[in-house]
Amino acid sequence: MQLGYRELHPAAKPPNWRPMAVRRIRQLGDPMLRLRCERVQNPKSAATRLVADDLRDSLAVARKKYKMGRALAAPQIGAPVRIVFVQMDKQRWTMINPEITDVGPDDFLVWDDCFSFPNLLVRVNRAYQITVSYTDPKGKQHTMELEGPMAELLQHEIDHLDGILALDRASGVDPFAFRSEWEKVHEAGERHGPPKPREV
Ligand SMILES: [Zn+2]
Numbered sequence: 001m002q003l004g005y006r007e008l009h010p011a012a013k014p015p016n017w018r019p020m021a022v023r024r025i026r027q028l029g030d031p032m033l034r035l036r037c038e039r040v041q042n043p044k045s046a047a048t049r050l051v052a053d054d055l056r057d058s059l060a061v062a063r064k065k066y067k068m069g070r071a072l073a074a075p076q077i078g079a080p081v082r083i084v085f086v087q088m089d090k091q092r093w094t095m096i097n098p099e100i101t102d103v104g105p106d107d108f109l110v111w112d113d114c115f116s117f118p119n120l121l122v123r124v125n126r127a128y129q130i131t132v133s134y135t136d137p138k139g140k141q142h143t144m145e146l147e148g149p150m151a152e153l154l155q156h157e158i159d160h161l162d163g164i165l166a167l168d169r170a171s172g173v174d175p176f177a178f179r180s181e182w183e184k185v186h187e188a189g190e191r192h193g194p195p196k197p198r199e200v
């Protein structure tokens with residue numbers, strides 16, 4: 001598929017002219033969430049910057065609205081390209097063409113959530129340690145070793161780029177809960193289980 005962001009948003013003006021652009025976050029059932037996204041050919045292009053800026057602005061608004069969230073993937077705002085934007089505390093990363101290049105020996109259970117189904121929690125099994133490589137908007141290549149919450153976050157976001165949702169990875173008995181019900185019977189700290197050697 002050759003859909004560029006400009007084709008998706010023909011009214012978009014060059015980046016310097018644009019005010020804050022908050023995009024609607026696509027919700028469960030929207031076919032956009034099921035596409036396998038295209039690799040970004042030019043990380044330094046204006047089109048790439050447009051998507052990265054919109055992810056940043058859309059995440060900022062969604063975090064305020066839902067009081068949660070650390071990242072957004074481009075298909076969630078209607079751009080089927082391989083870009084993820086992460087904000088943890090005050091640090092931000094725009095990850096272009098992110099890839100998991102290595103996985104450690106442990107898994108852990110996570111009660112995962114997603115802006116595309118914000119009221120639902122899903123128990124999933126994720127690798128506890130991963131190595132991720134990506135390109136930044138200046139075109140520089142990076143490799144990061146991540147563990148725990150940051151590792152599961154990137155697995156969730158990179159899944160989005162392949163049209164995979166946390167729901168598809170539901171694990172164990174009774175893996176779904178509405179957030180409001182989950183909060184009645186669990187503490188916030190129970191969102192992440194301890195690391196355990198992977199069962200093969
Ligand atoms: Zn998500």
